[in-house]
Amino acid sequence: MEKQKNKEVNPEEKFFTLSEFRYKAGIPLVLAKKLIAWRKMKSETDAEGKIVVEETEARRIIKLLEKPWVKAYYFFKALGPGFVTGASDDDPGGIGTYSSVGAKFGLGIIWMAVWLLPMMMAIQEVCARIGIVTNKGLAGVLQKHYKRNIVLSIVTLLIVANVVNIGADLGAMAASLEMLVNVNFYVGAIFFALLSIVLEIFVGYHYYMRILKWLALFVLAYVATGLIINPEWHEVFRAALIPKLNFSDEYIFAVIAVFGTSITPYLFFWQTSGEVEDNNLTRKLQRLVGEKVSCKRHDRIVKMRTDVGTGMILANIVFFFIVLTTAQVLYKNGITEIESAHQAAEALRPLAGKHAYLLFAVGIIGTGLLAIPILAGSGAYALAEVMKWREGLDKKFSRAKGFYMVIVLSILVGLLLNIFNINPIMALYYSAFLNGIISLPLLITIMVVGGDREIMGREINPVWVRIFGWGAIFFMIGILFLGLVLFFN
Numbered sequence: 031m032e033k034q035k036n037k038e039v040n041p042e043e044k045f046f047t048l049s050e051f052r053y054k055a056g057i058p059l060v061l062a063k064k065l066i067a068w069r070k071m072k073s074e075t076d077a078e079g080k081i082v083v084e085e086t087e088a089r090r091i092i093k094l095l096e097k098p099w100v101k102a103y104y105f106f107k108a109l110g111p112g113f114v115t116g117a118s119d120d121d122p123g124g125i126g127t128y129s130s131v132g133a134k135f136g137l138g139i140i141w142m143a144v145w146l147l148p149m150m151m152a153i154q155e156v157c158a159r160i161g162i163v164t165n166k167g168l169a170g171v172l173q174k175h176y177k178r179n180i181v182l183s184i185v186t187l188l189i190v191a192n193v194v195n196i197g198a199d200l201g202a203m204a205a206s207l208e209m210l211v212n213v214n215f216y217v218g219a220i221f222f223a224l225l226s227i228v229l230e231i232f233v234g235y236h237y238y239m240r241i242l243k244w245l246a247l248f249v250l251a252y253v254a255t256g257l258i259i260n261p262e263w264h265e266v267f268r269a270a271l272i273p274k275l276n277f278s279d280e281y282i283f284a285v286i287a288v289f290g291t292s293i294t295p296y297l298f299f300w301q302t303s304g305e306v307e308d309n310n311l312t313r314k315l316q317r318l319v320g321e322k323v324s325c326k327r328h329d330r331i332v333k334m335r336t337d338v339g340t341g342m343i344l345a346n347i348v349f350f351f352i353v354l355t356t357a358q359v360l361y362k363n364g365i366t367e368i369e370s371a372h373q374a375a376e377a378l379r380p381l382a383g384k385h386a387y388l389l390f391a392v393g394i395i396g397t398g399l400l401a402i403p404i405l406a407g408s409g410a411y412a413l414a415e416v417m418k419w420r421e422g423l424d425k426k427f428s429r430a431k432g433f434y435m436v437i438v439l440s441i442l443v444g445l446l447l448n449i450f451n452i453n454p455i456m457a458l459y460y461s462a463f464l465n466g467i468i469s470l471p472l473l474i475t476i477m478v479v480g481g482d483r484e485i486m487g488r489e490i491n492p493v494w495v496r497i498f499g500w501g502a503i504f505f506m507i508g509i510l511f512l513g514l515v516l517f518f519n
Contacts, residue, residue: 045074045082055092057101060333064108065091109243109337111304112158114404115297116341117246120348121401122202122394123195125252127291128349129374131284132356134366135276137269140357142288143350144270149505150293151342152498153473156480156491157298158334161305163489168302169415171479182416184472188295189409189440191465195296196405196444203398204448206375206391216449222395223445226402231427231434238423242403248396249348251389255378256351258386261358270350282513289506290465292349295472296408303411305334307422331489355386402441410436467510473503 046054052062065071072087083091095101120128131139160171172181204218229238275281309330360368360377368374375394379387407423410433414421419432427434477499480491491499 044085045076046085046088048073048081048083051083051088051091054088055095057095057105058108058336060336061105061108063333065104070094106243108333109340110308110333111239111301112154112334112337112339113341113344114239114242114246114400115154115301115304116338116343116345117249117348117397118242118300118401118404119292119294119297119345120249120252120352120397121195121199121405122398123198123401124291124349125352125394125397126198126202126369126374127287128352129356129360130368131288132353133360133368133374133377135281135284136357136361137266137353138274138276138281139284139288140266140270140350140353141273142285142292143346143353145273146289146292146502147342147346148494148498149502150346151339152495153293153476153502154297154301154338154342155335155495156476156499157301158305158338159331159480159486159489159491160476161302162309162330162334163486165306165309166302167306167411167415167421168299168476169412171302171485172475173416174485175475175479178416184468185409185412185416187468188299188412189436191468192296192405192409193440193443194447196402196441197447199398199402199405200441200444201448203395206394209375209391210388219445219448222398222402223441226399226406227438227441230403230407230423230437234424238403242400245396245400246344248393248400249344251393251396252348252351252355255386255389255393256355258389259355259358261354266354277512277516279513279516282509282516285509286467286506286513289509290467290469292345293469293473293502294465295469296405298469298472298476299412300404300408301338303408303421305330307424310422310424355390359386402444403437406437406440409440410434470503470506470510473499473506477503 048059048062052059055062062071066073066081071083071091073081073083076082095104157168160166160168164171169181169185172184200219200222203222204215207213207218207222208215229241233241355378356368356374360366360374365377368377375387375390378390411421413419413436414430414433417432420430421433422430425433477491477496479485480499481496483490
């Protein structure tokens, strides 16, 4: 491993700027910077203070990255909270919602996986920008615009919705484990709840994020499942690109539920707080071990955009393949009522074969282990900021007791929903609908804050973010208005 050389370069030697090097290597700029930060690549500073890479060194790194799996490994290693946030969007509750609309409407709602993508990327980028620029979580920023009681009410609704999601996720995971290894449902639910609590409390943020990143790969099980069933691709792509709207009450309700599952408040809070944690971790590494990682806002935003974009693309690819799988296997075979991710996995077994069923079931467990800590953590970050408690997964339990107790109680109450036979799955579907409504005022506030020069300085929302961010808001207003018209008629 080599340290960066801070000296003037020899004008007789050929050097590449980082932008030139990353184009030659075929990698994003964030990875080029990370290779220097990890001391995998030597760099120097030219007379203008720009970081450059000598031609021989550039060739060495390009040769190192010529194998696709090596390049993929380093790219994956460079990703941060945005990737984890995107993957967590496909939790077992989300899988249940996507499965139910795929079974009920076939490919009728698959277009949302494509059309929502730029909106999701825009919204999560705004949240990340707010965290990077203000170094505060979303609840802390909201308190500058609303009275404390209003913010506290929003945070309470967030925690309630998250607890219902946690309950549904634990139930789906336990049911999937029961199918795979014949373990008692309640034993499985308790095991997953305790495992999530132990990991979130006793594993430091730096290591915990690594665990979450690897768990995020479980969502690829749904891509594999969709490929196994060998669908009619021309039919799938036509339905994905050209929306066929159905103006029935059930269809509009499903669209709102999918919107609330895909663009959901807990992602807003987690993304913003995740950027704050990431910044704090970077500064700590610089202080303790002298790691050369840039804390400049612009550099962090460049890194964040790759991170968030990758996470949202992954989330929507998985959404796409879950709807595709359930539409092709269940809807076409007359199975139109699916109330849970576990039920969807069971229904696939006789129709799609053992491998598709196993992948679907294993994916539920993996995505649940990823999503439960994020659901519990997003509520804890939000409430801790409102209550002025110490917060952060980088802190020990003894230094942030209130923060961690919110996490523990959220998971335990979610567990109780299963033990007392309260049907969290039906509650989840309706909570997804409510999330779609609750997210509307939050989205408006986020977009206003992201465009406020007094708060954001030079890092206000770029044009494309404004277009798609406000587009998401107007889309939701239109769908809600249409739903009200249909309801009263």
